[in-house]
Amino acid sequence: MRTSADRLYEIDGLRLLAALCVVLFHYTFSGWAGGTSPVVFAEASAWSKYGYLGVDLFFLISGFVVLMSAWGRSPRSFLVSRAVRLYPAYWVGIAITAVVTVTLGQGLFEVSLPQVLANLTMFQSVPDIANVDVVYWTLWVEMRFYFVILLFTWIGMTRARLMAGLWGWLGLTFAVEAGLLPGAADLIVQSEFSHHFIAGMALFMVHRFGLTPQLALLVPVCLGNAVFRAIGYAGAVGERYGVSYSAAVVTAVVVAAFLVMTLVALRATRVLARPWLVTAGALTYPLYLLHAHIGFVVFDRVGAVVDKYVLLAALILVMLGAAYLVHRFVERPLAPRIKRLLSGRPAAPVLGVLVAGRPTG
Template sequence: MCVVLGAGRFPVSGIQYLANLTLFNAPLGVENVDVVYWTLWAELRFYGVVLALILVGLTRRRVTGALWLWLGAACVTASGVLPALLSRLLEVPVQSSWAHYFVAGMALCLVTKYGPTRSTVLLVLGSYALALHHATGFAATVADRYDEPLSPVVATLAITLIFLVMTGIATGWTRRLGRGRFVHAGALTYPLHAHTGFILFNLFADTVEPHVLLTAVIAAMGAAAYALHRLVERPLTGVLLHRLQGSPGRHKARHGRG
């Protein structure tokens, strides 16, 4: 759709497309096909940290210690006191711009599993403070990029709300609100792509009333995401899981020979 209807605004080369399929296009210096893909490289690095913890051995004490080390490394890396080369190397696993969210999420996971402790509460509070510090600076950067004012107060309120909601989930405050349909609604966010919305707005901005266009785009994108999720993602996930896990018969035969 970007190529056909983008009117040259979102060109994608073959090399760029193939590099994005590997999920390692960011460290290779290849631009994302869609702006929202920037999160994938951050996720991959997080999974690398988790893999390292699994290899060491997951215990509450080890995970808690690793989270303190991670949060401290993020503060040091972001401070600019390290030599440039060392800072760039540490930035790969540390991710100082986003470490506070990963640390807070893992600390809240410990809260869910073991209950709150002084260490996990301090980890969440420290992550919250670091998130506010980065969010206000990021708000100014985004405001300059799009030449639109973005209030640091709004950024602060948004970060605070996110931490409150996640804390409520971890401590069970929201358990009565849990519904299966929320899980399905969350799954619909994966097929959505920012450039598709940009293209639709650009195509119809001059001919459709803005509020009508916004409502129509939201409805159309929601319907397309639902169709992709039900007709493509869910069936394909089932096939892949079956292939990766093997058939029940094969597992029984393997256990029988043991």
């Protein structure tokens, strides 16, 4: 079991930073650009439109941390740890978002009881049922990544097997991109984001075992593909919202994310680690789950009568407060009970675990 001395507090801070980037993207750009908020932040959107790249950082962190969490676990133990970490806050997020949508968001968003029930499983994408909140799409990406990790726990994790698996996954990624595999293969390969997960896992290997020539090659190859796909994805986002993205800025952000996580893996960021960052990390997941549709509804209802920057700051603070309440009164008390129920044996106190997103989602 990892001790507090082993915890990478700086990753907790990075997770909250990634979440806040996504929050600002939604509140100051995609909301009004996508027609779900009447409050326009034209000047701020010049930089906040890049905030969606926080998801890229989420997935990179997820590759690192989920492998760290799964190392040495049995398949059942890994599944229990993921269920304990993901579902309590998610169910509360769905409930709150659905209630706000029904009571205050009519005409802006629609939600139905069958939709809510399907979303509770976190597998609503399988029957192609709409998400209750737009941000849930990243959870489906994460769930498929967990399937890959589950396979590793079933096979048995060793350095050699992990390296073979990572190179194999990257090879499948290139095969999908080249059209050598049927589109259905991408359900598991996830070529749009696989390089982030692969690189994150490789960086965990660097952190645990040290830098090797294979890892020194694998991470830059992933970075190259990440930049390539990020530029293409930025074009699609720009087309959706009617804006243009700078390839240089997108590249710089992706490179910066890889660089920071490489420094974490090399233990060069320990000087920045502070125990209080655990709280920052704990807020990330519930903040991500709660902020989007509820925030859009608030902007729609009171945006015309409150100064937009006052409203923006207040809304972010309220969302952070709500995230803390979910963590304190839902995640912390329910985690050991759910773990005990699923494990079939008494559970040790849950002190908190690092997860992705992940928005990681």
